[in-house]
Amino acid sequence: MKFDDLKKLHQKKYRQQFGHFLVEGEHLVLELQRALTRGTLASGSVTLYVSERYANFASPFEKVLLNDRQMSQLSDTKSPQGIVALVPLPEAPTTIQPAGKAIYLWQVQDPGNLGTILRTLAWFGGFRCLLSPGSVDPYNPKVVRASMGAIFHVPLELDVPLAALPDRFARIGCLDLHGESVVADNFVAQDCFVFGNEAQGVPREALSAMGASAFTIAGQGAIESLNLASAVNICAYEIQRAQG
Amino acid sequence: MKFDDLKKLHQKKYRQQFGHFLVEGEHLVLELQRALTRGTLASGSVTLYVSERYANFASPFEKVLLNDRQMSQLSDTKSPQGIVALVPLPEAPTTIQPAGKAIYLWQVQDPGNLGTILRTLAWFGGFRCLLSPGSVDPYNPKVVRASMGAIFHVPLELDVPLAALPDRFARIGCLDLHGESVVADNFVAQDCFVFGNEAQGVPREALSAMGASAFTIAGQGAIESLNLASAVNICAYEIQRAQG
Known part of the structure; x- marks a missing residue:
């Protein structure tokens, strides 16, 4: 996805248009990796955008290095953590009546x-x-x-x-x-x-x-x-x- | 309390120094009046600071009219509701081991x-x-x-x-x-x-x-x-x- 489009994902209409959302911070990215392991994440089509300090972050996801200015544009917070994942929106459940x-x-x-x-x-x-x-x-x-x-x-x-x-x-x-x-x-x-x-x-x-x-x-x-x-x-x- | 001191009550150290805190908004003031009725509020020593639109607000508390500039200084929010109560901090419980x-x-x-x-x-x-x-x-x-x-x-x-x-x-x-x-x-x-x-x-x-x-x-x-x-x-x- 183009960087200019990534920035738009803070808005609902663009999340729906592009079918992706952003997940910021190391803790959430680790949870995302656990979801992948547990099979509750649909696919491996996740991209990580990282600052220099996360350049060596161990992850099964593809990594793209951003400079600080880019990262602050992508971040939703005043103090960007330096790691943001681009995640596909889950597909609607296929079964009409799942358990639970x-x-x-x-x-x-x-x-x-x-x-x-x-x-x-x-x-x-x-x-x-x-x-x-x-x-x-x-x-x-x-x-x-x-x-x-x-x-x-x-x-x-x-x-x-x-x-x-x-x-x-x-x-x-x-x-x-x-x-x-x-x-x-x-x-x-x-x-x-x-x-x-x-x-x-x-x-x-x-x-x-x-x-x-x-x-x-x-x-x-x-x-x-x-x-x-x-x-x-x-x-x-x-x-x-x-x-x- | 002087108006300049009132504004300081957004900070903990002044709340402790003056023994009072601020309560903003009609809903909270109504709850405060209910607490008075139920006897869980210590005393009637509450003062209401109100904007023009709350000038006729029915209340057992003493009312002081503020202009919009003063109200925005007293308010903790970007859109002041126009009603703020000055409430004494409750005294520490006197019984060592109350019920419950x-x-x-x-x-x-x-x-x-x-x-x-x-x-x-x-x-x-x-x-x-x-x-x-x-x-x-x-x-x-x-x-x-x-x-x-x-x-x-x-x-x-x-x-x-x-x-x-x-x-x-x-x-x-x-x-x-x-x-x-x-x-x-x-x-x-x-x-x-x-x-x-x-x-x-x-x-x-x-x-x-x-x-x-x-x-x-x-x-x-x-x-x-x-x-x-x-x-x-x-x-x-x-x-x-x-x-x-």
Whole structure:
């Protein structure tokens, strides 16, 4: 890819146009190499762009040396780490109904929240993440960074409309301020778990129409709500705990 | 307080010198008023600084009108909301051993993590939060904002040395990558739960010396670690779940 095009990958529309995203920093590149080893990265078509100090970095990927000015243009941060990988966007999953529980996030906005959620889902394993239209792009550099590499390990589906869920999942649960406790046996029996975004819940009419069951994480009411990522973390924990 | 001193409260040393901190935005001010109602706010010695558009804001607090230039100096954000409260720092708890479980955070650095943790602890209730020396100041505007007002509801103790824990707590648990599962009955039996920071665990020698028990949140190993706030969230959930 031409260098001028590489720089454009900080924007979603160019990531989609070129089918690639950027991954910055040694830690994330090492996670990428682990994903390659585990077979969760689609192909070997990764290119590393490195500063002088990473010229001898051991890697199965092709390396291209950049000068400091070029590196700072490619970097998303004020202090470039000196190593950036160009990674192909994963292809959409080919199976309609893969194994594991689905976490559906409705219009998630905060990159840090999405990154933290992916990190938790990767930690527990057995989850995939579905994003509604209007969600933050998971290949946004801030999400990739907050995920600490988990984005290479969690199956993702983008632009999944809420209305498409009933055709794919027999039992749909929704996290709400009112509902059955997540401790109930019925919770883990759901196939897909729907979460509203940072500011508002999922439209109730749509949920009613699809016969979704409402669940809640019981609290004592001192504050209005849990952080979105906290709610997903707790549900993911509860699901894997209940599954034994 | 003089206006020139107010502006200094963005820095920790002045917050400590003047014994006050700033709380910005309508949502946080409303939470502050709820804390007053619930009796968890020490006194009525809160002053509100408002722009013209909040001149008629209904509040039990004394109001001082600021012009836009003054407000932007007082604000921590690029787009000032037009309402900032001056709040006295809470006094240190007077009882040595109050009720509830203690969450001890060792050198927590990220303001967003601490804010999210406080939000979860406030959600569940029955927790207090102890911070080691070298932790981020919880009255830092970023922490206050991320806590969404939870900081007014969770008892806090600052600068608590790790070595002071054994004198105060009979059973100390520590979250680690290796240890007994948090699902075990023994977990909720602990009085104090120790968490390392974002980058490293608590020094093992110190933990061994105090006879702390190690606990772990079981994962599948695709990634190195959980986010700190996620780990605390899950433990707080598990504790309240196990307590029924």
